[in-house]
Amino acid sequence: MQEITGLFRIAKVLRDLLGQFIPDPQLVDICMSLINIGAIFTIISLTAVVLVYTERKISAFMQRRSGPNRVGPGGTLQSVADMIKLMAKEDIMPAGADKWMWVLAPMLLFIPAAAVFVVFPFDNKAIFADLNIGIFYFIAMSSQSVLPFLMAGWASNNKYSLVGGMRTVAQMLSYEVPMVLSILGIVMLSGSMRMSTIVAAQQHTWFILLQPIAFVVYVITATAEINRAPFDLVEGESEIVAGPFTEYTGMRWALFFLAEYANLFAVSAIATTLFLGGWNGPWLPGWIWFFLKVAGMIFLFMWFRWTFPRLRIDQLMSFGWKVLLPLAVLNIIVTGIGMYIYEFFS
Amino acid sequence: MVGKGLLEGMRVTLKAFFGKKETLQYPEIKLTMPARFRGGELELDNKKCISCGLCARACPNHVIELTTGSDEQKKRYLKSYVYHSGLCLYCNYCIEACPTNAICWDKNYENARYFKEDLDVDCLALAKEKSGTTTVEVAQGDKTEQEDTLKRREKDE
Amino acid sequence: MLRTETFTLNMGPQHPSTHGVLQVILELDGETVVQAIPNMGYLHRGIEKLAESRTYAQFIPYTDRLDYVSSMGNNLGYCQTVEKMMGIKVPERAEYLRIIMTELNRIASHLIFMGSLAIDLGASTGMMFGFRSRERILDLFDMACGARQTYTYIRFGGVSADIPSEFIPELQRFLSDFPAMLDEYHRLLTGNEILYHRLKNTGVISGQRALEIGLTGPALRASGVDYDIRKVEPYGIYERFDFSVPLGQVGDCWDRYIVRMEEMKQSASIVAQALEQMPEGAVMATVPKVLKPPAGEVYHSIENPRGELGYYIVSDGGVNPYRLHVRRPSFINLQVLNEACQGLLIGDVVAVLATLDSLMGEVDC
Numbered sequence: 055m056q057e058i059t060g061l062f063r064i065a066k067v068l069r070d071l072l073g074q075f076i077p078d079p080q081l082v083d084i085c086m087s088l089i090n091i092g093a094i095f096t097i098i099s100l101t102a103v104v105l106v107y108t109e110r111k112i113s114a115f116m117q118r119r120s121g122p123n124r125v126g127p128g129g130t131l132q133s134v135a136d137m138i139k140l141m142a143k144e145d146i147m148p149a150g151a152d153k154w155m156w157v158l159a160p161m162l163l164f165i166p167a168a169a170v171f172v173v174f175p176f177d178n179k180a181i182f183a184d185l186n187i188g189i190f191y192f193i194a195m196s197s198q199s200v201l202p203f204l205m206a207g208w209a210s211n212n213k214y215s216l217v218g219g220m221r222t223v224a225q226m227l228s229y230e231v232p233m234v235l236s237i238l239g240i241v242m243l244s245g246s247m248r249m250s251t252i253v254a255a256q257q258h259t260w261f262i263l264l265q266p267i268a269f270v271v272y273v274i275t276a277t278a279e280i281n282r283a284p285f286d287l288v289e290g291e292s293e294i295v296a297g298p299f300t301e302y303t304g305m306r307w308a309l310f311f312l313a314e315y316a317n318l319f320a321v322s323a324i325a326t327t328l329f330l331g332g333w334n335g336p337w338l339p340g341w342i343w344f345f346l347k348v349a350g351m352i353f354l355f356m357w358f359r360w361t362f363p364r365l366r367i368d369q370l371m372s373f374g375w376k377v378l379l380p381l382a383v384l385n386i387i388v389t390g391i392g393m394y395i396y397e398f399f400s
Numbered sequence: 401m402v403g404k405g406l407l408e409g410m411r412v413t414l415k416a417f418f419g420k421k422e423t424l425q426y427p428e429i430k431l432t433m434p435a436r437f438r439g440g441e442l443e444l445d446n447k448k449c450i451s452c453g454l455c456a457r458a459c460p461n462h463v464i465e466l467t468t469g470s471d472e473q474k475k476r477y478l479k480s481y482v483y484h485s486g487l488c489l490y491c492n493y494c495i496e497a498c499p500t501n502a503i504c505w506d507k508n509y510e511n512a513r514y515f516k517e518d519l520d521v522d523c524l525a526l527a528k529e530k531s532g533t534t535t536v537e538v539a540q541g542d543k544t545e546q547e548d549t550l551k552r553r554e555k556d557e
Numbered sequence: 558m559l560r561t562e563t564f565t566l567n568m569g570p571q572h573p574s575t576h577g578v579l580q581v582i583l584e585l586d587g588e589t590v591v592q593a594i595p596n597m598g599y600l601h602r603g604i605e606k607l608a609e610s611r612t613y614a615q616f617i618p619y620t621d622r623l624d625y626v627s628s629m630g631n632n633l634g635y636c637q638t639v640e641k642m643m644g645i646k647v648p649e650r651a652e653y654l655r656i657i658m659t660e661l662n663r664i665a666s667h668l669i670f671m672g673s674l675a676i677d678l679g680a681s682t683g684m685m686f687g688f689r690s691r692e693r694i695l696d697l698f699d700m701a702c703g704a705r706q707t708y709t710y711i712r713f714g715g716v717s718a719d720i721p722s723e724f725i726p727e728l729q730r731f732l733s734d735f736p737a738m739l740d741e742y743h744r745l746l747t748g749n750e751i752l753y754h755r756l757k758n759t760g761v762i763s764g765q766r767a768l769e770i771g772l773t774g775p776a777l778r779a780s781g782v783d784y785d786i787r788k789v790e791p792y793g794i795y796e797r798f799d800f801s802v803p804l805g806q807v808g809d810c811w812d813r814y815i816v817r818m819e820e821m822k823q824s825a826s827i828v829a830q831a832l833e834q835m836p837e838g839a840v841m842a843t844v845p846k847v848l849k850p851p852a853g854e855v856y857h858s859i860e861n862p863r864g865e866l867g868y869y870i871v872s873d874g875g876v877n878p879y880r881l882h883v884r885r886p887s888f889i890n891l892q893v894l895n896e897a898c899q900g901l902l903i904g905d906v907v908a909v910l911a912t913l914d915s916l917m918g919e920v921d922c
Contacts, residue, residue: 112417113681114421115416115417115418115421116413116414116416116417116682117416117681117682117685117686118416118419118420118421118422118685118686118689119421119422119423119685120421120423123423123425213564213566214566217566217588217903283679284679284751286679287904295572295573357410357413357414358410360413360681360682361406361409361410361412361413361680361682361745362406362409362679362680362749362751363675363678363679363680363683363749363751363752363755364678364679364751364904365751365754365755366754366755366902366904366905367588367902367904368902369754369755402750403750404748405748405749405750405753406749406750406751408744408745408748408749409744409745409746409748409749411744412741412744412745413682413745416682416686422689433699434699434700434703435721436699436700436701436702436703436718436721437699437703437704438702438703438704439703439704458615459615460611460615460616460618460619489618489619489707490704490707491617491618491707491709492703492709492717493614493615493618496717505703
């Protein structure tokens with residue numbers, strides 16, 4: 055391994071390199087931004103592809119099977135084969151579907167899933183955009199993914215899709231509130247919504263130790279936000295076959311699928327940043343710690359999916375409003391009181 | 401504690417995650433079928449067959465069509481033996497009914513075919529190929545030929 | 558003017574959760590079920606009519622295909638009906654072999670129930686585990702009779718062949734592993750709070766209503782009615798075994814689930830007792846080659862994993878039955894779907910269907 059003290063060092067090296075060839079510093083900035091955009095896109099697409107394979111392998115191992123093991127060494131090229139197959143499929147649009155809404159839905163779903171990647175702190179000063187409302191931006195963008203589900207559900211001209219679409223709206227809106235409130239506890243502790251400040255505040259203690267209830271609430275609401283088991287009744291599969299996705303095939307369905315996995319990475323990255331200390335850690339470079347922690351969180355989410363049955367819609371709603379919301383509010387009260395006492399004594 | 405059952409379930413799957421996998425890497429490893437396995441196609445030993453027709457009579461689904469002829473010594477011999485594997489129930493009645501153990505299963509479970517006609521197996525031809533006798537026209541020595549079809553269904557040639 | 562109306566959702570014959578090809582026409586008010594009408598017949602194969610053109614012995618392979626998951630039970634019912642008509646006595650060893658096979662098949666069938674319930678509710682790991690254990694039982698059957706699902710093992714007057722020498726050690730190995738397997742399923746599924754809340758108090762069928770409709774099997778016993786044909790009118794040699802019949806209290810999906818899990822344990826204990834008591838001897842009585850029962854009619858029923866399986870044969874003295882009717886438990890149990898689903902949500906319809914455990918091969922015959 056090369057002696058790298060962080061992604062920031064790589065960026066500095068690149069900038070110096072470019073500065074030797076291009077005289078104008080503003081042009082260098084533009085070039086660096088383009089390189090950053092390219093890097094983010096690479097991460098997004100790689101994420102989706104790698105996570106599909108990971109999910110299949112983990113699910114297989116938990117069910118005492120082997121999973122994909124033929125295509126490529128150990129089955130690693132399975133996602134590539136899947137993508138090629140999906141691209142080669144016939145593009146069918148249901149008769150009577152509302153054409154533009156139906157076509158736009160998967161694209162509009164993928165955009166917020168990809169757009170939140172700009173606020174992840176991969177390493178010290180290695181964030182694409184260190185907004186001072188960083189975490190608020192994440193919450194705002196992830197709420198945008200509610201509407202494309204409803205669009206897909208309505209425009210498919212299919213009763214199953216409509217039921218799925220209605221369920222999505224109910225579920226995602228109900229679970230936004232406890233999620234925001236659990237994140238509010240972190241914001242109170244660190245005093246800022248900027249991602250780099252939050253990570254810097256965790257240098258000595260990770261926030262998971264100071265906010266365990268918020269962590270539990272966050273994990274549960276994040277599972278509901280990304281429509282994974284036990285909250286995957288949107289794509290119920292054994293009840294409403296695939297919910298809003300029923301009428302999509304080929305690349306359109308692949309976009310939904312990729313958006314789901316990009317979302318999975320996104321909520322894991324946020325959990326790492328807010329609760330597990332971001333890129334902080336001894337000896338190894340920061341970004342390796344970041345990816346290790348994100349991998350741990352992803353494993354946790356996949357573990358949930360392959361163990362638990364799914365909840366019914368009324369149980370889900372009552373759980374969100376009657377259990378998680380009071381818990382999150384309680385957490386805020388306790389945090390506030392705790393902070394006041396801490397300041398009083400120090 | 402609320403959620404204790406959930407954690408127990410997670411422990412079960414984690415144990416399975418690190419445990420032994422049960423996948424068999426087919427087609428590199430193929431399971432051997434037990435001795436009594438009923439499957440594949442019927443294999444006829446034409447030397448043992450006395451052309452009694454008990455197998456065709458025992459079959460619930462008229463799967464076996466056999467015709468017998470008699471040669472100049474008025475001895476019965478097997479003229480044709482067709483096994484319609486597409487209709488077969490694999491119930492084993494034919495094999496149990498045979499008095500000379502002339503038929504048995506060939507235990508080959510990879511017998512998917514592309515065309516429906518390939519499902520009708522001419523067991524006598526296969527048996528003669530296997531035992532090395534040429535498929536000489538046996539009707540050469542027949543003077544009095546009695547077609548004695550033992551199937552109940554009408555078949556137009 | 559604003560008003561709400563109900564809409565019809567078709568849980569069509571092709572659906573991941575109807576156990577086979579069943580169409581359930583749901584009339585929904587939002588997500589609440591107003592009516593759930595099962596529409597069966599997609600797998601009708603005319604087996605009862607086929608019986609009239611087959612001899613009695615030739616019909617045994619067709620009985621396998623009724624409830625294809627518990628074929629031994631189907632064979633047993635039919636053979637005992639004909640033996641009742643003809644007055645054939647079965648040797649001791651054959652009786653014990655029949656008991657072992659039928660009870661093993663009960664375990665296999667309930668494992669399928671558990672697996673499909675798990676995957677219908679979203680826990681697909683449960684299905685993989687259940688089917689993996691069922692493989693052990695199917696390997697045993699493969700050893701004994703050569704087939705994994707349509708056995709044709711039980712014949713008139715006994716069983717078709719004695720078990721091979723490697724059967725008993727393998728069976729004992731299975732019986733010793735089985736409690737650990739059951740414990741794993743209980744830890745994965747029964748202890749799960751989500752499953753509990755999905756199944757508790759859904760699809761309640763009261764004992765009185767169950768008796769009126771003609772429900773039988775574990776669904777009836779879950780509603781609190783103590784009726785198991787193996788205890789009430791023992792057939793074969795069931796009175797020699799010591800087993801208990803699990804009962805439910807409320808008659809909801811949870812009780813139906815628990816009753817079947819307990820029945821698996823009881824079946825394993827019956828198999829262990831039968832293994833100990835089994836004598837040596839012949840496995841087939843002398844039965845005439847061409848069976849011509851005297852003219853008349855007979856009805857005999859057994860306790861299949863899904864309920865009371867009955868065979869009603871009318872004979873006119875010839876080699877073919879004049880009329881054969883099968884009283885199929887899944888067909889009669891399915892009638893209760895509509896009233897059990899009143900006022901439930903769509904997800905509950907799936908749970909009720911899974912716990913009623915209907916098999917379409919048997920429903921449509």
